[in-house]
Amino acid sequence: MDIRSEVVSILDEVLSLNGRTKAFVLDTPLLGALPELDSMAVVALITTLEERFGFTVDDDEIDGSVFASLASLIDFVHHKLGG
Amino acid sequence: MAAEAFFLPASPGQRFALLHSPEAAGQVRGAVVYVPPFAEELNKSRRMAALQARAMAVAGYVVLQIDLLGCGDSSGELVDASWEAWLADVQLACDWLQQRNVAPLWLWSHRAGCLLANEAANRMRHPVDQLFWQPVLSGRQYLQQFMRLRLAAGLAGGESRGVMDELRQQLRQGQPVEIAGYMLSPTLAGGLEKAELLLPHRSGRVEWIEISSRPDAGLSPAAAARLTQWQAAGQQVRGTVVNGPAFWQTSEISECSELLPATLLAMQQGAVP
Numbered sequence: 001m002d003i004r005s006e007v008v009s010i011l012d013e014v015l016s017l018n019g020r021t022k023a024f025v026l027d028t029p030l031l032g033a034l035p036e037l038d039s040m041a042v043v044a045l046i047t048t049l050e051e052r053f054g055f056t057v058d059d060d061e062i063d064g065s066v067f068a069s070l071a072s073l074i075d076f077v078h079h080k081l082g083g
Numbered sequence: 084m085a086a087e088a089f090f091l092p093a094s095p096g097q098r099f100a101l102l103h104s105p106e107a108a109g110q111v112r113g114a115v116v117y118v119p120p121f122a123e124e125l126n127k128s129r130r131m132a133a134l135q136a137r138a139m140a141v142a143g144y145v146v147l148q149i150d151l152l153g154c155g156d157s158s159g160e161l162v163d164a165s166w167e168a169w170l171a172d173v174q175l176a177c178d179w180l181q182q183r184n185v186a187p188l189w190l191w192s193h194r195a196g197c198l199l200a201n202e203a204a205n206r207m208r209h210p211v212d213q214l215f216w217q218p219v220l221s222g223r224q225y226l227q228q229f230m231r232l233r234l235a236a237g238l239a240g241g242e243s244r245g246v247m248d249e250l251r252q253q254l255r256q257g258q259p260v261e262i263a264g265y266m267l268s269p270t271l272a273g274g275l276e277k278a279e280l281l282l283p284h285r286s287g288r289v290e291w292i293e294i295s296s297r298p299d300a301g302l303s304p305a306a307a308a309r310l311t312q313w314q315a316a317g318q319q320v321r322g323t324v325v326n327g328p329a330f331w332q333t334s335e336i337s338e339c340s341e342l343l344p345a346t347l348l349a350m351q352q353g354a355v356p
Contacts, residue, residue: 009296
């Protein structure tokens with residue numbers, strides 16, 4: 001599974017970005033930079049990642065640094081998948 | 084197709100209700116009660132529920148949508164609501180519709196509404212057919228996700244540590260908590276937490292529809308496991324996957340057009356083989 005493209009497509013869908021994620025690079029900032037990423041969207045994102053990748057996120061793993069950039073979010077998924 | 088909006092007398096107060104009926108006075112195919120999801124998912128899914136209710140009416144079903152106690156258009160505030168009060172509201176809607184229609188009853192529900200509908204079905208004297216849209220399987224997990232809205236709100240400012248424990252403690256002490264503008268009472272949180280999508284004992288057929296944004300997706304592993312378990316126990320249940328956005332949680336109001344015909348097809352096709 002291509003984790004990066006999966007994460008990007010989840011971001012695009014949950015945040016209703018209509019393909020804007022095509023221009024995203026690893027350094028693209030997320031939390032605080034994307035107005036669509038409000039608290040509802042963060043929770044929806046976590047839930048969708050859990051469902052799509054089949055892992056469970058604990059409350060104390062949810063930290064601002066995870067959602068800082070596309071790279072940090074992809075790293076988090078890799079970490080959860082045991083990579 | 085005809086639409087009517089009115090208030091149902093309830094206790095306490097009244098409940099806002101919306102009725103869609105077929106235009107022709109011919110035979111009604113089924114009497115459907117819609118049990119809505121919770122909080123923001125209720126708002127996000129209003130459009131799809133409205134489109135589906137109209138499509139059902141055109142296809143010959145009479146559809147009653149009820150606004151539960153404290154959900155905006157009905158009496159009371161959310162903090163007054165409890166799981167039992169909502170179960171009573173579902174029963175009220177079913178009774179009202181059945182007094183006016185002899186057609187077989189369907190309970191159509193979405194997300195956390197499926198937990199309510201399923202429990203309401205179990206308490207009924209007669210078997211009732213059920214239609215689930217992306218059902219929530221565990222109330223406990225759902226409550227956790229809902230409480231995470233407070234956690235997520237503090238993320239940018241780095242104020243998220245210990246938020247979940249604080250909320251749980253407040254509820255344990257019998258105090259309501261405010262999450263994303265919704266005042267959640269300990270009673271409602273307790274009822275939701277205990278709710279599980281268990282094998283329906285009083286259901287006829289269960290049509291279980293999941294929505295996935297991946298065109299080639301199958302049922303989610305959790306849903307597939309539950310379906311297998313129910314089938315093994317002799318329950319008639321069929322799972323269907325529809326391609327489209329998760330309209331109950333997307334940032335913008337979105338539509339899943341494939342869901343409308345897929346829902347009608349699920350209801351109209353015969354018994355599960």
